[in-house]
Amino acid sequence: MITIHSPADERTVRNLELGQVVHIDGTIITGRDEMHMRALSSKNVPKELNFATLFHCGPIMIRDGKEWKAIAAGPTTSARMDTMEAEMIERFKIRIIIGKGGMSDDVLKAMKDNGCVYLAAIGGAAVSLAECLRCTGIEWEELGMAEAMWKFTAKQFGPLVVAMDAHGNSLYKNVGSKVNRTIKDHS
Amino acid sequence: MISIPESVEDAIVNLLRLANTKLPEDVGWALEAAASWETNEIAYSQLGGIMDNVKKAEFMGRPMCQDTGVPVFYVSGKFDASIEKSIRNGVRRATSEIPLRPNTVHPLTRENPGDNLGDGMPVIHYTPTDDDHTEITVLPKGAGAENMTKLVMLNPADGTAGVKKFIISTVLEAGGRPCPPTVVGVGIGGTSDMCVKMAKEALLRPTDHVNTNDDERKLEEELFTILNASGLGPMGLGGDSTVLRVHIKTAYCHTASLPVAVNLNCWAARRATVRIMKDGTSRYGQW
Ligand code: SF4
Numbered sequence: 001m002i003t004i005h006s007p008a009d010e011r012t013v014r015n016l017e018l019g020q021v022v023h024i025d026g027t028i029i030t031g032r033d034e035m036h037m038r039a040l041s042s043k044n045v046p047k048e049l050n051f052a053t054l055f056h057c058g059p060i061m062i063r064d065g066k067e068w069k070a071i072a073a074g075p076t077t078s079a080r081m082d083t084m085e086a087e088m089i090e091r092f093k094i095r096i097i098i099g100k101g102g103m104s105d106d107v108l109k110a111m112k113d114n115g116c117v118y119l120a121a122i123g124g125a126a127v128s129l130a131e132c133l134r135c136t137g138i139e140w141e142e143l144g145m146a147e148a149m150w151k152f153t154a155k156q157f158g159p160l161v162v163a164m165d166a167h168g169n170s171l172y173k174n175v176g177s178k179v180n181r182t183i184k185d186h187s
Numbered sequence: 188m189i190s191i192p193e194s195v196e197d198a199i200v201n202l203l204r205l206a207n208t209k210l211p212e213d214v215g216w217a218l219e220a221a222a223s224w225e226t227n228e229i230a231y232s233q234l235g236g237i238m239d240n241v242k243k244a245e246f247m248g249r250p251m252c253q254d255t256g257v258p259v260f261y262v263s264g265k266f267d268a269s270i271e272k273s274i275r276n277g278v279r280r281a282t283s284e285i286p287l288r289p290n291t292v293h294p295l296t297r298e299n300p301g302d303n304l305g306d307g308m309p310v311i312h313y314t315p316t317d318d319d320h321t322e323i324t325v326l327p328k329g330a331g332a333e334n335m336t337k338l339v340m341l342n343p344a345d346g347t348a349g350v351k352k353f354i355i356s357t358v359l360e361a362g363g364r365p366c367p368p369t370v371v372g373v374g375i376g377g378t379s380d381m382c383v384k385m386a387k388e389a390l391l392r393p394t395d396h397v398n399t400n401d402d403e404r405k406l407e408e409e410l411f412t413i414l415n416a417s418g419l420g421p422m423g424l425g426g427d428s429t430v431l432r433v434h435i436k437t438a439y440c441h442t443a444s445l446p447v448a449v450n451l452n453c454w455a456a457r458r459a460t461v462r463i464m465k466d467g468t469s470r471y472g473q474w
Contacts, residue, residue, distance in 0.1 A: 019229060034297075060253045060288045072253035072288075077331050077364045100331075100422060101363035122233050123331065123366035123422050124455045125240040126253040144299045146288055159236060161229055161424055172362065175418060175425040179359050182417040186352045 006053040006154070008095045010115035014166045018174075022119065023158035027151070028098070028133070030057045032076055034147035036084040038140055040091070046139045048151055049092045055121075056081060056099035058146030059130065068135040070152070074126035075100040078118070086110035098160060102172035108164055118164035120171075132157040192467030195270060198323070199277020201471065203258060204285050206325050206459035207250040210241045211473035213393040214370075214431065214456045221368055221421075221428035230426025234368075237421070237454055252455045255287040256327035257303065259387065263314040264321040264462075274311060274323075278303050290330075312384075324460040326391060332365035332453040338383050341445040350375060350447050351410065357449040358414055358430065363423020366453035368431045370394065371410070374448040377438035386450035389434035391458060393474070398435065407433045421454075431456070 004012060006026030016022070029048050031039070039045050059073035078085075078099030085103060088094055089110040097103070097116065100123040111118065121129060132154050139149040163171040193201075215238070222234040244251035260274055279302045281287055291308045292299045303309070337357045341349045358371055374385030398404040410433045420426025431454065440446060463469045 021229075021232070058253065058288065060250060060255070060286060062286060071286075072250050072255075074253050076254070077334070079364060100366065102423065120363070120422055120424060122236040122240070123363070124252040124254075124329075124453060125236050127243045127247060127249050127251060128236065128240040130253075131243070144289065144301075146290065159232060161233075163424060171424055175420065175423060176362070178418040178425075179362075182413065183356050183359055186348075186355050186413070 003156070004096070006096065007051040008053065010095065013095050013117045014115055016117050016162045016165055018162055018165050018169050018171050020162045021159050022162065023156045023160065024053060024096070024154050025156065026053070026154060028053045028055050028154045028157065029152070030055045030059065030150040032056060032058050032147050033080055034143045035140060035149045036081050036088060038143065040084060040087055046149065051093050051095050053096040053098065054088070054094050056097070059150060061135070061145055061150070068138065070130040070133045070135060070150070072126035073130040073133055074124050075121040077101050078103050082107060089114050089116050102163060102170065108168060108170055111164060111166055112168040115166050117162060117166050119160035120163040121158070121160055129157065193469060195273035195463065196277045196280065198461050198463055198469050199274055200281045200284060202323060202325050202459050202461045203278070203281040203287065203327070205471055205473070206327055206457045207255050207285060207287065208248050209245045209473070210251060210455065211393065211458060213395050214454070215241065217394040217431040218368070218454060221431060225427050227420055227426035229424050230420045230428060233421035233424065234428065250285065250287065251457070252329060253288060254329040254331065255290070256329040256333070257290055258309045259326045259328055260309055260311040261314070261324040261326070261391065262311060262321065264316050264318040266313070266315070266321045270321070271311060274309065275304055278309050319465050321463045322460060323463070324391060324458060326387070327457045329453055329455065332369060332451040335361040335365045336383070336386070336448070336450050338379060338446065338448045340379065341447055343443065343445045345445060347406070349445070351406070353447050354410055354449055355413060358451070359417055359419055361451065362419065365451045366455065367419060367423060368421055368428045368454050370431050370452040370456045371414070371433040372450040372452065373433065373435045375435060375437045375446070376440040377446060378440070379446055381438060382446035382448040383450065385436040385438060386448035389436045390450060390452045390456065392434045394432040396434065400437070403435045403437060407435050
């Protein structure tokens, strides 16, 4: 079993291959549509964005005394962030993206150029994934529970499948070419 | 079991808790069945992860997915206009008590009231009947699956082949975004609005529901086979389990029209029903 320590360095992510199953130990931040917009339009951004492991997720959080606790934290559809992610990768050198459904060719290229991988989490496996997270803080709280940037320390967070690697390969593309045959057969 | 009369508002909170924390049994069996025919290793582990999560959610009493969706309600039987207020209050309480993720926002300003309410929310469909009880069903709809909804107004000449083509391309082009294996709700006929409504209502059927119309049943089975042979697989990562079920609902339409709508449900095909009896006691289920 492969465990990646986050923040990860470029060499580690470049060594990952399509279809490998990995778990993450270390820091993870969340970000969805609004967080991306805010990060790209702000002068001052939280330092955790640099070299981050960015999880496309809008968790359900509860207050547990003074601390925040994630009770459900599965991936959200990554394609919604397609138009912003390449710039995020270039600007902040995001090393790992965790989400579901995959991302566009532009993002795949930015991943290759900058050294970043996309890991697919099991969509909807929110309770299992939340169990691997400890909340360490929140930024941009005014964006609301789903859209804020949550900061976590992860322990054996996964399973995650290497679905887009740092060399321009994508499991979604491989699957897509097979799936397209079915679409064509019936058109 | 002794049932103590409870308010509609309380029933709504309990109903949302049941729907979000416990996957209906028939959906669980459909997932097990999918795992039994799955030959792709990654796909098999995705299904295993899903079932693991379902068990944890039920055991811990937590929402199985962080996207608790927007609740769509179906009210039938005997009721009066006050029921809307009770449902709204129930949704507000459930949001903080369960808790549910506050998902509703103004469509343009994106302002979030924090209680899953707002103009037009929650969506409630009413069907009065002569029964002396009230039945309320909730379908929590997550955005991943809901965003893949499509409606097309085909030409009658496109026929069944056109209908098939539209359904196949809609499900497959959605890729991993709606968290496959999905349940596919299809509406065929009616007017445009009714067609989309039927597609969603089809998702209320249990996965072991048998369509009594032979033509529709055959079409459901054929689509099920084609879609699962496509190779899309769980989460779009490849595999043999792309859909858990295809449900078709039809209605008569204008002679110049052929509307078709597809509404998907993710593997977390949540639903629950409460029947509130005349004496105020209630019975919950996921039938
Ligand atoms: S599509 Fe369904 S299972 Fe997937 S994240 Fe949305 S609500 Fe959860």
